[in-house]
Amino acid sequence: MIDYISLNHDQWNQRTLAHLTSEFYDVPGWLAGADSLKQPELNLLPKDMTGLKILHLQCHFGQDTLSLARRGAIVTGVDLSTEAIKAAQDLAKKAGLEDQSRFLNCDLYSLPDHLDETASFDIVFTSYGTITWLPDLDKWAGIVHRYLKPGGQFVFAEFHNMAYLWNDDRTAIKYPYFNPEPIVEPITSSYTDNSEEVSGTEVNWDHTISSVINALISTGFTLRSFHEFDYSPYNCFDDMVPADEPGHWHLRQMAGLIPLVYTLDCVK
Numbered sequence: 001m002i003d004y005i006s007l008n009h010d011q012w013n014q015r016t017l018a019h020l021t022s023e024f025y026d027v028p029g030w031l032a033g034a035d036s037l038k039q040p041e042l043n044l045l046p047k048d049m050t051g052l053k054i055l056h057l058q059c060h061f062g063q064d065t066l067s068l069a070r071r072g073a074i075v076t077g078v079d080l081s082t083e084a085i086k087a088a089q090d091l092a093k094k095a096g097l098e099d100q101s102r103f104l105n106c107d108l109y110s111l112p113d114h115l116d117e118t119a120s121f122d123i124v125f126t127s128y129g130t131i132t133w134l135p136d137l138d139k140w141a142g143i144v145h146r147y148l149k150p151g152g153q154f155v156f157a158e159f160h161n162m163a164y165l166w167n168d169d170r171t172a173i174k175y176p177y178f179n180p181e182p183i184v185e186p187i188t189s190s191y192t193d194n195s196e197e198v199s200g201t202e203v204n205w206d207h208t209i210s211s212v213i214n215a216l217i218s219t220g221f222t223l224r225s226f227h228e229f230d231y232s233p234y235n236c237f238d239d240m241v242p243a244d245e246p247g248h249w250h251l252r253q254m255a256g257l258i259p260l261v262y263t264l265d266c267v268k
Contacts, residue, residue, distance in 0.1 A: 001135070002184060004203035005080070005107050008133055011200040012081035015190045016061055020087055024192035024235075025063060031094055035070075036063040038233035038247075041127055041157040044225070044265045049073040055121040055147050057108055058130040062088030062101070068125070069100040076121075077103045078111060080133075109139055112146065121147050127157040128234065128261075132164070132204040135182065137215035145219045145268060154221060154266040160228065160259040161206050163237070163251070170239065170253045179206050191236040209262065221266040228259040 019025050030036055037045075046052065050072035056065040059077035061084045069075045069092075079085055085105040092101045106114045124144050134140050144154050167174040175183065182203050190198045217223060231248035232240065240249040243256070250256055 002203055007201045007203050009080050011187060011202055013083040014198045016081050016083040016087055018190055018195035018198055019192050022192035022194045030063055036067045040229060040261055040263045041155055044155045044263060052122040054123045054125055057126040060084050062091050062103060066092055066095055066097050066101060069097045075101045080107055111143055118146055119149050121152060122149060123153045123155060124148055125155045129159060131207055135205055137207055137211055141215040141219040148268040150268055152268045156264040158262060160262050162258045163260045164206055175206055216266050221268060223266050225265040227263045229261040230256045230259060232260045
């Protein structure tokens with residue numbers, strides 16, 4: 001198999017440095033009190049998180065992780081990128097959330113080598129652009145299951161495959177929906193402003209929705225809800241336009257016609 005971990009580690013280190021100064025993430029605004037969590041995941045998360053232990057997988061540089069901490073949770077964030085974890089630790093310090101947070105730098109599949117707290121978290125959380133970087137969903141679901149207490153909740157928000165399948169101008173399907181092979185592509189920027197210097201090779205996988213659900217069910221989860229949304233809460237594709245609802249974004253060529261995001265709420 002291609003060394004996807006090294007390739008993705010390199011380009012996510014570059015992306016992190018670009019994202020920290022982007023308007024997309026607006027770090028100054030977040031430090032001033034802005035919330036980075038979006039409504040699809042907030043619909044599933046508890047209203048009161050005081051004292052809850054939450055594990056955030058593939059947390060990037062920790063904005064969402066620390067937004068959970070602001071709500072009273074005790075958080076652990078995990079990410080592959082060395083630069084992302086450094087930035088997350090710095091953000092926690094600047095936000096005065098060091099006592100409520102810790103961040104671990106590792107490949108998700110190797111997390112048991114870095115975090116020996118089996119069945120200790122009330123919630124495992126992961127969101128937006130995560131499993132596309134992972135080849136094995138059964139192994140992923142096993143990691144989620146390992147770290148949840150009995151009765152614990154897994155909250156998952158992710159971009160829908162239907163957003164990824166198209167050619168550049170969205171006039172035809174470029175990648176089949178049922179595609180088990182890795183997608184290996186050169187990159188020349190990231191999805192934010194200030195990212196034109198990001199370069200390298202990315203390796204990802206387009207997982208069907210059924211494969212995600214079945215991986216979780218076969219691992220022992222009970223699925224409580226599955227929702228699809230015709231909008232993205234992020235303006236993260238080149239061809240997006242504002243929807244009628246503030247903070248919602250559609251693809252210009254097929255506004256409201258296909259799902260762009262979905263959520264799963266599962267219990268162990």
